[in-house]
Amino acid sequence: MKVIATIFSFLAILVSTHITCAQNSFARDFIAEAKDGKTYLRWTITQGNTCEGITILRSEDQAVYTQIGEIGGVCGSTDSAQTYLFTDDNPVLNKTNFYKLQFGLTGLTATQSVYLFSAGGYSLYPNPANQQCRLFFANNGKKVSLLLYNIAGQAVQSLETTGNFFSINTSYLAAGMYFFVVHLPQSSIKGKLLVVH
Numbered sequence: 001m002k003v004i005a006t007i008f009s010f011l012a013i014l015v016s017t018h019i020t021c022a023q024n025s026f027a028r029d030f031i032a033e034a035k036d037g038k039t040y041l042r043w044t045i046t047q048g049n050t051c052e053g054i055t056i057l058r059s060e061d062q063a064v065y066t067q068i069g070e071i072g073g074v075c076g077s078t079d080s081a082q083t084y085l086f087t088d089d090n091p092v093l094n095k096t097n098f099y100k101l102q103f104g105l106t107g108l109t110a111t112q113s114v115y116l117f118s119a120g121g122y123s124l125y126p127n128p129a130n131q132q133c134r135l136f137f138a139n140n141g142k143k144v145s146l147l148l149y150n151i152a153g154q155a156v157q158s159l160e161t162t163g164n165f166f167s168i169n170t171s172y173l174a175a176g177m178y179f180f181v182v183h184l185p186q187s188s189i190k191g192k193l194l195v196v197h
Helices: none
Strands: 002-004 025-035 038-045 049-059 066-077 082-088 095-103 112-116 122-125 132-137 144-149 155-161 165-169 176-183 188-195
Touching: 025 049, 025 095, 025 112, 038 049, 038 066, 038 095, 038 112, 049 082, 066 082, 122 188, 132 176, 132 188, 144 165, 155 165
Parallel strands: none
Antiparallel strands: 002 082, 025 038, 038 082, 049 066, 049 095, 095 112, 122 132, 132 165, 144 155, 144 176, 176 188
């Protein structure tokens, strides 16, 4: 886990909120980004505010939070706004990860969440599939398509969506290995699906 005090480029899922703590407007712009199997967090403590340490918390269910990091000492500044970065190197893959920040005794932030995909940028469940499976991926409302091919390279199913998953009907497919390609606006996702009956 790393704490870096510089601003970095956000290239994936961004979520932002204003943080209301026990004292008026204490912090702002709590952002979570999922990229390459890690979660990158950024937040800013507004000018004139300080706290005794920051605790970074993560949950899989929004009920039980576990400490995954800490920034010790006095945080924030009376002279200027201070931006902080934190990297969660080991988030739970193929699940939504929920994050909160505890500013000493000052208060908690609102919750931020990101979905973390395993290598390949997608989650396919169940795989092997019998009747149906779902293929999840990151999408911001763009029109995307899926092509499913059999082992001979013949297209056996074609789907479109503006959502972030495809429901793939495998009930009529012969048992065996299939290959899929998801065509995104500027990239593609490729993978394998095993059908068993």
